[in-house]
Amino acid sequence: MGKTSTDIPVDGNNNTLDGLASYINGHELGVTASVINDLNGARLALVSTASGEPGDLSVTGNTTGLIFTKSAAGVNASFSIDGVPFNSTTNTVTGALAAVTLNLVSAAPGIPVLLTVGADTARATQAVNAFVASYNTVMGAINSQFTFDPVANTAGPLAANSSLRSLQGSLLPDVTFSRTGNNGYVNLASLGVNMANDGTLSVDSVKLNEVISDLLRASLLEAQINPSKTILETQITNLLSLREAWIEVERTSRASAHPPVPAQGVAAAESSGDSAPSNWKS
16 A cells, blocks of 8 residues: 555465455554445455555455456545645645645536635634623622522522632633733723623624634734734734733632642635545455
8 A cells, every 4th residue: 555565464264355354454554444245246345544645555466366456546636726736645635725724525627716715703703602601601690699689688598608709709800801912902801892790791793703803814814924823823822821820820829828628715726636545346
């Protein structure tokens, strides 16, 4: 297979189609073997586990009496982008266009395909809204314990629980944390996530979409210039790394005060072939 050859001994332990298939599959040779039964009888089918030219199979030195027919050769996918030729051992191509993954679904030699690369704001917006919803669920449950009912003259059963009060007190500064610089994206509010008086969060959809669009647009431009690191990645890393450092300092300070208690893109693309594994049938 490819540039690697393997000898498969045939003896009294595996001199049947099922025996050969079991032997091949049990030795991780980069080939999957199976026995196919149809109107013409039983056949041994060999399929490479690798795609493209590295997975091309050939059978030589065959002394079994079986006649093998190569039904498909292992070939690389070939295509061009703006006239620049590319080839890939798989039909999922990364690296040809910075920050873009191409999925080659069929061969279309000579037929150009127009690819429009744009910012995927929907997924980022969904992630922010999911975070806000989850946070509000937690904060709402906490707040309900401290809500006083003037008719019943009672609050929640955990109203006097110091641990719950401490949890509430730690969550609030977490979501209002702010840093300097970072091109103005210094806290959740700068992204369009605002806090109400009861500590719950709300999303300014217009502002959030504008911020995400600007960041992703800048990120895609940066990816073309410097693929190793995008602006979006840099901004998020800067915000999170400083936040993590602040949390660690806060934890260290609290640990000192309270010792622990032991637990009880756009381009024209042309495809001229699919990447495919090699197949053999006896």
